[in-house]
Amino acid sequence: MARSIMIQGTGSNVGKSLLVAGLARAFTQKGLRVAPFKPQNMSNNAAVTVDGGEIGRAQALQARAAGREPHTDMNPILLKPESETGAQLVVQGKRKGTAGARAFWKEKPRLMPTVLESFHRLCNEADLVLVEGAGSPAETNLRKDDLANMGFAVAANIPVVLVGDIDRGGVIAQLVGTQAVLDQTDRERIRAFLVNRFRGDVSLFDDGRDDIAARTGWPCLGVIPWFGDAWKLPAEDVLDLASRPGGALKVAVPQLPRIANFDDLDPLVAEPDVTVEIVPPGRPLPADAALVLLPGSKCTIDDLLAFRAQGWDIDLAAHIRRGGHVLGLCGGYQMLGRKIHDPDGVEGPPRSVDGLGHLDIETTMGTRKELTLQKGHAVGERLPVEGYEIHMGRTDGPDTARGWLDFNGRVCGATSGSGRIRGCYLHGIFASDAFREAELHKLGGQSVVAYEETVEDTLDALAAHLATHVDLDALLDLSQEVDQSNSCTVNAR
Structure with missing residues (x-):
């Protein structure tokens, strides 16, 4: 029992x-x-x-x-x-x-x-x-x-x-x-x-x-x-989201009001050659960033409006003119397009708004939520990637013809004509070591971390830390057998 x-x-x-x-x-x-x-x-x-x-x-x-x-x-x-x-x-x-x-x-x-x-x-x-x-x-x-x-x-x-x-x-x-x-x-x-x-x-x-x-x-x-x-372990609470100083390669991340699924940043934070700068409201996007990463959002349209209200749309356009790279993930991907349509009012009143216009795509919000674990490879290099999709919306447009992720023959994502602006719905993509290494190399940096091994090693170290400072035997003795006699009838999976 x-x-x-x-x-x-x-x-x-x-x-x-x-x-x-x-x-x-x-x-x-x-x-x-x-x-x-x-x-x-x-x-x-x-x-x-x-x-x-x-x-x-x-x-x-x-x-x-x-x-x-x-x-x-x-x-x-x-x-x-x-x-x-x-x-x-x-x-x-x-x-x-x-x-x-x-x-x-x-x-x-x-x-x-x-x-x-x-x-x-x-x-x-x-x-x-x-x-x-x-x-x-x-x-x-x-x-x-x-x-x-x-x-x-x-x-x-x-x-x-x-x-x-x-x-x-x-x-x-x-x-x-x-x-x-x-x-x-x-x-x-x-x-x-x-x-x-x-x-x-x-x-x-x-x-x-x-x-x-x-x-x-x-x-x-x-x-x-x-x-x-x-x-070194994935954080859950947005209160734990903070800049992490590292090396010369800077990744700038605007702190959106409804930022979501920001575990995408964890593998980048772990790299000593990378500085991840979380840009709070009231500050411009840094001009020395190699990559601006637009993260996921729980309310894409409201966060897009907030992005503009900060003047970050102007900063992003300047970053692109300087030859900088941009990656939009999930909600950030939707923001990079020309239009976002919400005919059913999934995120508030029914409306259509202009996107940032850096990818030739349009997104239509829907009531069906996509929840999928994915495995595949990056197109071209064929580097293995895996992660998850969690979004409400469908994205189409000419730039999706330059999709850059392949999931068993289904090509996803979008790329601008210059190749420097990309977006996709896949979260967790940077946890794949070979892919992260190739991406950082393109930006002039390097990868020295085996991310999944780092997480496992840190969990082991945490367990050893608690074993040293917590009376685990006493805690287990305090635990109590669960009485299921009055519980709902349930079937084991």
């Missing part, structure tokens, strides 16, 4: 996702069949799964750490923000439409059975299910019909370990304060705590650790030092 334990945090971005990934690798190395699970996630950085759906990128990394293929059951509820008050609702990997915050609040009670169904299905195939919370359980105004934290922990009857982040300061108040605002039932769910991201001599926090334990009655499972190689 599977056991389970939930990792919750005192706030967002305290390192829950990375901890679950490291724990998944550590317990897998101990011979356990481990599965990650996050009941509810909010992210525009999604991964395509083997069963043709989408989940949060963090759960895909956690699945990799556990030696599993990503599956939609690992993240049954995914919210993809489209505006300040609305988000696309994805249930067990499939788009169910757009919901405002108030509408989603009303929908939550009907979603818990679906969440539990996915959880119990994972339990049928695992020895240990590591559950990740979202945000903080201390947000008591969200406790009613909660899916993400204590609501799920109580419904599934599993224990909780609470994580505080000492790097942001006030970790004693984070942990003690969380206990103070929880009701008795939720307090009893928490069995222990962890302190994450300590810098310096860990022994200097012994008194602080003991004070937390005395005030809460919870044992401490470890004080975890800062893990300096975390940047």
Whole structure:
């Protein structure tokens, strides 16, 4: 029978996702069949799964750490923000439409059975299910019909370990304060705590650790030092998106308001010869960039309008006149065309807008979402590439006759007459080492990184880091057998 334990945090971005990934690798190395699970996630950085759906990128990394293929059951509820008050609702990997915050609040009670169904299905195939919370359980105004934290922990009857982040300061108040605002039932769910991201001599926090334990009655499972190689792993949260200084070859990436699937940047960030500069609003695109990369977008038309409002369209035209290269991926690909049509109002009111006009293509938005894992090769060099498509829209036009990716005879993408401006729908393309090496060579740089090996090595290092600083045996002892006697009837896959 599977056991389970939930990792919750005192706030967002305290390192829950990375901890679950490291724990998944550590317990897998101990011979356990481990599965990650996050009941509810909010992210525009999604991964395509083997069963043709989408989940949060963090759960895909956690699945990799556990030696599993990503599956939609690992993240049954995914919210993809489209505006300040609305988000696309994805249930067990499939788009169910757009919901405002108030509408989603009303929908939550009907979603818990679906969440539990996915959880119990994972339990049928695992020895240990590591559950990740979202945000903080201390947000008591969200406790009613909660899916993400204590609501799920109580419904599934599993224990909780609470994580505080000492790097942001006030970790004693984070942990003690969380206990103070929880009701008795939720307090009893928490069995222990962890302190994450300590810098310096860990022994200097012994008194602080003991004070937390005395005030809460919870044992401490470890004080975890800062893990300096975390940047080598794919990031999920847009808050983690930052420039990474490297070598002389500069790749400029405009920070779009609804940037999505920015894991495309991770292999470039890993290269020591490459500087990836994330250009925030209010700053021009750098004139010394060899490549301007237009990333994916959750709302292409709105991000295109924002791109123009920053004057980046003028900067991009100047970059092209100087002989610079441009690559548009997914939403960025659509922006590079002459027109974007949205007759059904997929991204807002029905409308057509002018694109940037650097590729002779037009895109028509549609209600069907393309979710596909792809393998093929780059046309010409025949270098292997693989990745995923996740988009809503069809792109056609004369420049697609110069497609540059071949998937079993289906040629995709578009190239300008000069050959310096290209676009495609394939995410993850730079993770292919041979392709990345050839592309950087064209731009005057070099590649020295085996990217997939780097990710694996970093997951191993993270697992070793946690094994040194966390009492893994005690954590496993705190996990609880999952009672499926009252669960929905589900079939193992």
